[in-house]
Amino acid sequence: MDEARTVLVIGGGAAGNTVTVLLRRAGLSVDLIEARDDWNATAGSGITLQGNALRVLRELGVWDRVEASGFGFDAVGITAPDGSVLHVAEDLRTGGDDLPATVGMQRPRLQQILMDAVRASGARVRLGSTATSLEQDADGVNVLFSDGTENRYDLVIAADGLGSTTRAAVGITEKPEPTGMAIWRVAAPRPAGVTRTDLAYGGPSYIAGYCPTSDTTLYAYVVEGNRDRTSIPPESYADEMRRLASAYGGFWPEITAHITDPAKVNYTWFEHMLVEGSWHRGRIVLVGDAAHCCPPTLAQGAALSMEDAWVLAQLLTENPSWDDALFQRYYERRIARVRPVVEASVQIGRWQLDGVRDADVPALMGRTMTMLKELP
Template sequence: MTQSRTALVVGGGAAGNAVTVLLRRAGIAVDLVEAKDDWNATAGSGITLQGNALRVLRELGVWEQVKASGCGFDAVGITAPDGTVLHEQSDLRTGGDDLPATVGMQRPRLQQILIDAVRASGASVRLGTRAESLDQDAQGVSVRFSDGTTGRYDVVIAADGIGSATRAAIGITDKPEPTGMAIWRIAAPRPAGVTRTDLAYGGPAYIAGYCPTSDTTLYAYVVEANRDRASIPPETYADEMRRLTSAYGGFWPEITAHITDPAQVNYTWFDRMLVEGSWHRGRVVLAGDAAHCCPPTLAQGAAMSLEDALVLAELLTGAEQWDDALFQAYYDRRIPRVRAVVEASVQIGQWQLDGVRDADVPGLMARTMPLLKEAP
C-alpha cells in the first residue's frame, strides 16, 4: 500500500466521518465533501448506540469523549401505558464485556465528536459541496464538483445517506421504501429516576419510549402509523406529539410538559432498503445508509453504518489492489449481518402494524443480537 493513493468520501455523517478517520490513520489522502453548509445540521434529537457501535467508536479513538458525553446503561424497561413497569430486560453487551450494552447521547454531540476527529485526521473537508459527475476508468474516478472544481481519485466512497445521489449516479436503482410507520422525536430535560430506556406498548401509539442522553437530558419518541406529511403543518408538531404522549403515565407527564416548541420536534417516516448483489460499481462503493436502512426497532442503524466504515477501511488499507474482488469481498462480509438486522427491524414493526398479539419479538431479538457480538 502506497501513501499516494487517494480517496473521496461523499457525505459527512457517521459512515463517512468514520471511514475518513480510519483511512487517514493509514496514510491515505482523503477529501471529504458534504452537501450541507452546516456540517452538524443533523435532524433528530438523540441516538441510541449499542455495544457494537461503541466498539467501532473505540477503534476510532473517540470512545472516551462518547462515554463522557452520553449515558450508559445495561437494561431496557417494558412498561404499561400508565407507566407501570412490567419487565426489565438486561441488554446483551454486543461490543464486549468491557463496554456498556447501550449508550444514549444527543445526536448533534456525537456528530461534533466525529467532526473533530475528521478535522484532527488531516483530511481535506469541503462543506456545501456535491460530487456532480463521476467518470470512471480502470485506474480511478474523475469527479466534477458543484463548485466547478475537479479531482481524480483511486476510490470514491458514497456515504451520502438514504437519498444518496451517488447511488443513483452509478446506476444502482434501489430506493428506500416506507414501512408504514413514523416517529415523533424531541429532546427534553431528564426527569430524576430515568436511568435507562423504557418502552410502553399500546395506548394511542404503537410505542412510546425515551432514552437518557446525558446526566440532564433525554430524547423521547412515539411511533405511530405514518401520515401524509403534507397534512401536518410544521407549526402543529408540538401539539401533535403532545396529544400522543399525554396518554402515558410514569415519567411521561414531566416529559410532555416540555413538548412546547414545534421547531424542536422531528417527524420522520420509517423506511427500509437493502441493496443486493454488490455495493459498488467500478471504483465507487456505497457505505452506510446509502447501501441499507431500516426502522430503529433494534437501534442498529448507526451501528451498521459504523461497521461498514470499519470493514471497508480495513480492506482498503490491507490490500495491494483496489479492484472488483476487494469491493465484492466487502459486500460479502457485510451482507449477512446487515440483512439480518434489516429484516428483523422491519419484522418487528410489521407485527405491530398487523396487530399480531403473540409475535415472538423476544425470540427474534435473541436470534439476531448475538450475531452482533461477533466482530464485523
Template sequence: MTTAPTTAPVSAPTSATRSVLVVGGGAAGNAVTVLLRRAGIAVDLIEAADDWNATAGSGITLQGNALRVLRELGVWEQVRASGYGFDAVGITAPDGTVLHVAEDVRTGGDDLPATVGMQRPRLQSILIDAVRASGARIRLGTRAESLDQDGNGNRDRDGVTVRFTDGTVGRYDLVVAADGLGSATRSAIGITDKPEPTGMAIWRVAAPRPAGVTRTDLAYGGPAYIAGYCPTSDSTLYAYVVEAGRDRAAIPRESYADEMRGLAAAYGGCWPEITEHITDPAKVNYTWFDRMLVEGSWHRGRVVLVGDAAHCCPPTLAQGAALSLEDAWVLARMLTSADVWDGALLQAYYERRIARVRPVVEASVRIGQWQLDGDRDADVPGLMGRTMSALRELP
C-alpha cells in the same frame, strides 16, 4: 450526476499515493475518513450542507457494536463522558407500570456498556473533531456533479474524475458514497434501489431527563404503537412516539409539538414530566420508518456504498448507526490491508457485510410489521435476543 461504471480493478502502488473521495459527512463518512487517514491515504471529504452539524437531530441510541467502532476511532472516552450508559431496557404498560426489565446484550463485548444514549449533535461534533484532526481535506457546501470512470481500469493510475458543484475537478482511486438514504451517488452509478416506507412513522424530541429515567423504557399500546425514551446525558433524554405513517405534507410544521404532545399525554410514569417540555415545534422531528437493502453488490467500478446509502431499517433494534459504523470499519480495514483495490475486493466487502446486515434489517422490519398487524403471538423478545446476540461477533 453522470457516471461510466466499470467492474475492472482499481490499483495503486502504495497507500501513500492512494486517494479517496468520501461523499457525505455523517457517521459512516466521518468514520471511514478517520480510519483511511490513519493508514496514510489521502482523503477528501465533501458534505452538501454548509453547516456540517445543522441536521444532526435530537438523540441517538448507540448499541455496544457501535461503541466498539467508536473506540477504534479513538473517541470512546469522549462518547462515554458525553452520553449516558446503561445495560437494561424496561417494558411498561401505557400507564407507566413496569412490566419487565431485561438485561441488554453487550454487543460490543463485556468491557463496553450494552447501550449509550447521547445527544446526536454531540456525537456529530466529536466525529467532526476527529475528522479535522486526521488531516483530511474537508469541503462543506459541496456536491459531486459528475463521476467519470476511466476506460477498463486496468492501469495502475486509472481512477475516477469528479466534477464538483463549485466548478473544481478532482481525481481519485476510489469514491466512497456515504451520502445517506437519498444518496445521489447511489443512483448515479446505476443502483436503482430506494428507501421504501414500512407504514410507521416516529415523533422525536429532546427534553430534560427526569431523575427516574436511567434506561430506555418502552410502552406498547395506547394511542401509539410505541412510546419510549432514552437518557442522553445526566440532564437530558430524547423521547419518541411511533404511530402509523401519515402524509407529512398534510401536517403543518407549526403543529408538530401539539401532535406529539397529544400522543404522549396518554402515557403515565415519567411521561407527564417529559410531555410538559414538548412545546417548541422547531425541536420536534417527524420521519417515516423506511427499509432498503441493496442486493448483489454495493459498488460499481471504483464507487462503493457505505451506511444508509446501502441499507436502512426501522429503529426497532436501534442498529442503524451501529451498522453504518461497522460498514466504515470493515471497508477501511479491507482497503488498508490490500495491495490491490479491485472489484473482487469490493465484492468481498459486500459479501462480508450483507451476511450481517440482512438479518438485522429483516428483524427490524418484522418487529414493526407484527405491530402493524396486531399480532399478539409474535415472539418479539425472542427475535430481538437472537438478532442482538449474533452481533457480539466481530463484523
C-alpha cells in the same frame, strides 16, 4: 500500501466520518465533502448506540469523549401505557464485556465528536459541496464538484445517506421504501428517575419510549402509523406529539410538559432498503444508509453504518489491489450481517402493524443481538 492513493468520501455523517478517520490513520489522502454548510452539526435529537457501535467508536479513539458525553446503561424496561413497569431485561453487551450495552447521546454531540476526529486526522473537508459528475475508468474516478473544480481519485466512497444521489448516479436502482410507521422525536430534560430506555407498547400509539442522553437530557419518541406528511403543518408538530404522548403515564407527564417548541420536534417515516448483489460500481462504493437502511426498532442504523466503514477501511488498507474482487468481498462480508438486522427490524414493525399478539419479539431480538456480538 501506496500512500499516494487518494479517496473521496461523499457525505459527512456517521459512516463518512468514520471511514475518513480510519483511512487517514493508514496514511491515505482523503477528501470529504458534505452538502450541508453546517456539517449536520445541529441535526437530530438523540441517538441510541449499542455495544457494537461503541466498539467502532473506541477503534476511532473517541470512546472516552463518547462515554463522558452520553449516558450508559445495561437494561431496557417494558412498561404499560400507564407507566407501570412490567419487565426489566438486561441488555446484551454486543461490543464486549468492557463496554456498556448501550449509550444514549445527543445526536449533535456525537456528530461534533466525529467532526473533531475528522479535522484532527488531517483530511481535507469541503462543506456545502457536492459531486455533480463522476466519470470513471479502470483506475480511478474523475469528479466535478458543484463549485466548478475537479479532481481525480483512486476511489470514491458514497456515504451520502438514504437519498444518496451517488447511488442513483452509478445506476443502482434501489430506493428506500416506507414500512407503514412513523416516529415523532424530541429532546427534553431528563427526569432524575430515568436511567435506562423504557418502552410502552400499546395505547394510542404503537410505541412510546425514551432514552437518557446525558446526566440532564433525554430524547423521547412516539411511533404511530405514517400519515401524509403534507397534512401535518410543521408549526403543529409540538401539539401533535404532545397529544399522543399525553396518553402515557409514569415519567411521560414530566417529559410531555417540555414538548412545546415545534422546531425541536422531528417527524419521520420509517423506511427500509437493502441493495442486493454488490455495493459498488467500478471504483465507487457505497457505505451506510446509502447501501441499506432499516427502521429503528433495533436501534442499529448508526451501528451498521459505522461497521461498514470499519470493514471497508480494513480491506482497503490491508490489500494492495483495489479491484472488483475486493469490493465484492466487502459486500459479502457485510450483507450476511446487515440483512438479518434489516429483516428483523422490519418484521418487528410488521407484527405491530398487523396486530400479531403472539409474536416472539424477545426471541427475534435476542438472536439478532447475539449475532451482532461477533466482530463484523
